[in-house]
Amino acid sequence: MSTEISSTPTATGLLIRPSTEADLSAIQAIYQHAVLHGTGTFETEAPDVAEMARRRGEVLGRGLPYLVAESQGRILGYAYANYFRPRLAYRFCLEDSIYLHPDSQGLGIGKLMLAELIARCEALGARQMLAVIGDSQNRGSIGVHRALGFEDTGILKSSGWKFGRWLDVVLMQRQLGQGDGNSPEAPKP
Structure with missing residues (x-):
């Protein structure tokens, strides 16, 4: 899998x-x-720029997309996609992550970013995308994923403790491309 170097206005x-x-x-x-004020991530201490660079490098090193939304x-x-789990059998199943500046939430930017991420992951041959959403009250993220065809697959009840309360994890899934309709390793005609 490799990431195409184009932009989508x-x-x-x-x-x-x-x-x-530079981003x-x-x-x-x-x-x-998001770490300090939100429940969409269960991290409790914000990583520094060097750690974010390391994480980004890991995603890009796998040939997966790591996108930004820019205006003026x-x-x-x-937003980025990464392997759901590191074992080889999971290589066609990706997990998405999207984070927005607080001033940019609720404007449809997350939906545009997720749609672009899905398209790029399909082009790479991925077959499933998972959303692992922190906090079952995270209606914005759940709604964006539903709007783009993700289906509910489960809830991990009270699996995180943040801000003095238990938080659920919502699991959602969407088929990409041909999904499980055939082998992703089948010879191309």
Whole structure:
């Protein structure tokens, strides 16, 4: 799998493009806010820019997309896909992650980013995408995933403890491309 180096402008002037090293400070700031103020991630201490660079490098090293949404030179959010689990049998099953700047939430940017991420992962030959959503009250993320064809597959009840309360994890899944309709390793005609 490899990531195509193109950008996708939207009708609203929003540019969804592959991330660069220059985006890392903005990415880290967005994630730091999510860690310190949100329940979409169960991390409790925000990683620094160097750690975010390491994580991004791991995703890109696997040939997977790591995107940003940009408007007028400002990073509004980021999204990436990574292996659901490291074992070889999971290589066609990816997990998505999307984080938006607080001022950019509820504007449809997350949906545009997820649609682009799905398209890029399908082009890479991935067959399933999972959403592992922190907090069953995270209606925005759950709604965006449902709108793009994800189905509920389960809830891990009270599996995280953050901000003095138990949090559920919502599991959702969407078929990509031909899904499980045939072998992903079948010879191409």
